[in-house]
Amino acid sequence: MKKGLLLGIALAVAMLMAFSLAQAKTRFVTIGTGGITGVYYPTGRAIAKMLNKRKKEYGIRATVESTGGSVFNVNAVMNGDLEFGIVQSDRQYQAINGLAEWKTKGPQKDLRSIFAIHPEALTLIVAADSGIKDIRDLKGKKVNIGNPGSGTRQPAIDALEAAGINYKKDLQAESIKASEAPSLLQDGLIDAFFYVVGHPNGAIKEATSGARKVRFATITGMEKLLATHPYYAKTVISIAMYPGVQNDKDVETIGSKATLITSAKVPDDVVYAITKEVFDNFEEFKKLHPAYATLTKENMLEGLSAPIHPGAMKYYKEVGLIK
Ligand code: GLU
Numbered sequence: 001m002k003k004g005l006l007l008g009i010a011l012a013v014a015m016l017m018a019f020s021l022a023q024a025k026t027r028f029v030t031i032g033t034g035g036i037t038g039v040y041y042p043t044g045r046a047i048a049k050m051l052n053k054r055k056k057e058y059g060i061r062a063t064v065e066s067t068g069g070s071v072f073n074v075n076a077v078m079n080g081d082l083e084f085g086i087v088q089s090d091r092q093y094q095a096i097n098g099l100a101e102w103k104t105k106g107p108q109k110d111l112r113s114i115f116a117i118h119p120e121a122l123t124l125i126v127a128a129d130s131g132i133k134d135i136r137d138l139k140g141k142k143v144n145i146g147n148p149g150s151g152t153r154q155p156a157i158d159a160l161e162a163a164g165i166n167y168k169k170d171l172q173a174e175s176i177k178a179s180e181a182p183s184l185l186q187d188g189l190i191d192a193f194f195y196v197v198g199h200p201n202g203a204i205k206e207a208t209s210g211a212r213k214v215r216f217a218t219i220t221g222m223e224k225l226l227a228t229h230p231y232y233a234k235t236v237i238s239i240a241m242y243p244g245v246q247n248d249k250d251v252e253t254i255g256s257k258a259t260l261i262t263s264a265k266v267p268d269d270v271v272y273a274i275t276k277e278v279f280d281n282f283e284e285f286k287k288l289h290p291a292y293a294t295l296t297k298e299n300m301l302e303g304l305s306a307p308i309h310p311g312a313m314k315y316y317k318e319v320g321l322i323k
Helices: 002-025 040-052 070-078 089-097 153-162 181-186 202-208 223-228 268-280 282-286 310-319
Strands: 027-032 060-065 084-088 111-127 142-144 172-174 192-197 214-216 233-237 251-263
Touching: 027 040, 027 070, 040 060, 040 084, 040 251, 040 268, 040 282, 060 268, 070 084, 070 089, 070 111, 070 251, 084 089, 084 111, 089 111, 089 153, 089 251, 111 153, 111 202, 111 233, 111 268, 111 310, 153 192, 153 223, 153 251, 181 192, 181 202, 192 202, 268 282, 268 310
Parallel strands: 027 060, 027 084, 142 172, 142 192
Antiparallel strands: 084 251, 111 192, 111 214, 111 251, 233 251
């Protein structure tokens, strides 16, 4: 009896110790994404889900945060508020080189890349009754160019400038989040909005399924911009993804890529774990969103301008993706 009690107590103590050890070892990491109707948010969730499946093994618990977008994510990862962020490849380039939004702050030296994800297009969605067909027709219109934390804003400004439009003088620019733009367009409060985003996505589905008819406007004549900004490339938006849209052919525009970034301060084993789970389960990952249709393990290493984090590099070398 006494022996049994002692054994019971010893067992309870051992279990408690094991439990608190496991608790102490769990590290919490957060992935910064974008608005919930974009592609970043479901992407962050897909990555977190893969990592959390092996929570016991890695001692890591990942959560996802909806944020203002790329620029917010770079800054939040740099100041330690987030461990990971999804960021446009063009903003990654600007941040590591201290350009555009980072001109006064200077190069973000601790910025590290992990992998690239889906392609994103500079999408210009307009009300059909506005008469806008191309970016050049935006003069005098009420246009959402995106909130300051978004990755949409600067590419929109770059394309407007390339089209000879000064966003401060030649149009009525709004600075709201992309997740709020579809209802403003439907309510007649804006004529058009820009969104750098993968396709298909919830925001454009929302914008194209209301009573007010909408179309994609083309973003053409960008040759000079492409020559001086190597991280943008020509792309097309497939209209087949949006049955309600008033276009009769696919839409010419420019775009870049979504990428996963982190900080040099995030431990190697944490970055290794996130990289391994996504790449080891690549086929499963690819099925999680239609925007990943063109992904290959090889093109997930293209478009990275910040140094690759050593934790990710360890995995790429192990599997021979990088020699
Ligand atoms: N590219 C957008 C941004 O950085 C976000 C797109 C998305 O959430 O899918 O603001």
